[in-house]
Amino acid sequence: MRISQIPALRAHLQPLGLAAALLCLSLGAMAQSGPPVRIGLIVDQSGVYSAITGKGSITAAQMALDEAGGQVLGRKVELLTFDHQSKADSAAAKAREWYDNGVDAIQDVGGSAAALAVLNIAKEKGKVLVMSGPASDRITGDMCGPTVAHWAYNSYALANTVGKAAAEKIGKQWYFLTADYSGGYDIVKATTQAIATVGGKVIGETRHPLNGSDFSSAVVQAQASKADVIGLANFGNDLVNSIKAAREFGITPESKQKLASLLMYINDVHSVGLRTAQGMLLSEAFYWDMNDETRAFSKKYFAKVNAMPNMSQMGAYSSVKHYLKAVEAAGSTDAKAVMAKMREMPINDVFTKNGRLREDGMMVHDMYLFQVKSPQESKAPWDYYKVISTVPADKAFLPLSESACPLVKK
Incomplete structure (x- = not known):
């Protein structure tokens, strides 16, 4: 190569050097940031x-x-x-x-x-x-x-909040409508233990399949039990449909028998409407208002x-x-x-x-104990709850001393 050609070669390589440097920086940033x-x-x-x-x-x-x-x-x-x-x-x-x-x-x-x-x-x-x-x-x-x-x-917190309160405020004899799977069993077990602490007892239970289509038979059995409280140990659409069925068979806010949901969300209240859900006790850890x-x-x-x-x-x-x-x-x-x-x-x-x-x-x-408002008490859309009480964390959840978790040192 002649000496006269070197400046031209440098001019040709400079862009390549800049591109290589930018590529290295880019790869370095990728390596630093890592995968998502x-x-x-x-x-x-x-x-x-x-x-x-x-x-x-x-x-x-x-x-x-x-x-x-x-x-x-x-x-x-x-x-x-x-x-x-x-x-x-x-x-x-x-x-x-x-x-x-x-x-x-x-x-x-x-x-x-x-x-x-x-x-x-x-x-x-x-x-x-x-x-x-x-x-x-x-x-x-x-x-x-x-x-x-x-x-x-969890089931314990719900039972210890709404279950115990319902046994104290409504009645001691309970009959459960239970979703036939682990979630339903757990909440019935927890609620049975919770209501027993205030003198409550379970006198019957009907289990139904998940995503049931007809709750008439289960409601009739619960009604015939003469229990003070029909505990609804089911969730989502099953809960909504069982509440509607109970109201159709005359189990209303005015009747002697009362409904108590062990896991009722604000979405469920919205679905059935205040006229149907009014007066029911429930527990959630959050309320928008x-x-x-x-x-x-x-x-x-x-x-x-x-x-x-x-x-x-x-x-x-x-x-x-x-x-x-x-x-x-x-x-x-x-x-x-x-x-x-x-x-x-x-x-x-x-x-x-x-x-x-x-x-x-x-x-x-x-955790919070709520009661569903009546249509007359509600002042705006989604104004569904009134706070009955606050249950502090150390009262709402199972004490570690009673835990079955093998990770807990006792």
Whole structure:
């Protein structure tokens, strides 16, 4: 090469050098940011629980992601969703697939049968699972796991709030209409124990299949029992349809026999209407009209789904938000490191104040006893509840000293 050709060669190589440098910077940034953090929501989007989890839980979780700017540790956060259609085998299969393909955490999992199936997969894989939809006490009892958390409520808390109150205020003799699966059994067991502490007893029970179509026979049997209280140990569309059937057979707010729902959401009240649901006692961990903060958040939520959020949907928001904070604090998505931070940090958000995640996996917080307003008492759409009492966390949830979780040191 002649000396005269060197300047031209330099001019030719300079753009290539700049491009190479930019490529290196780009690759370096990618290496630094890493793969996306992936959160999967397994919810019922088309079955019996679709109104109380479904789109509402997905929306709430996405709102938590949006508040975090869609990223954590400089990495993008992706939200995956799956409709389990109230099928435990489908939920378990999807959980295994997701965990095997890099999903960092699974959340929500409405329905106890599906939840317990997914829980087994999470324990096997050593992955994070945080649930706000199911009721089963076994999640933080004999089936508890080091990377598993139960967020919004459980059967014990509901029974200890609405069950005990109904036994004290309405009557001591109970008859249950029970969903014939683990969620129904658990809540009946917990309520039976709760009402016994105030002199209540169970005199009968009728079980019905999940997503039942006709509740007439079950209601007639309950009515014939002459029980003071007909405890509705069913959920979602089954609860709505059993309330409607009971009213058709003359079990009204004015009758001697009363209905008490062990798990009734604001969506259920909206579905049956105040005239039908009025006077019923229920327990939730959240109500949209509690204070300025809950009203402001719920207004944004309503604009997206045309409904007010319930405690399970708000639990999905809270658990995703807390999970992302824990990932940031841990500097990692490692399941054990993240769960340690989730237990270490208090939970303070629009869902709850001063909540804490115990070693058994239960996130303990205050619960509320509500009564459904009459149409005359309601002043606006979704103005459905009046607060009867607040049950503090240490009274609402099972004491650790009584826990069946093998992780709890006694």
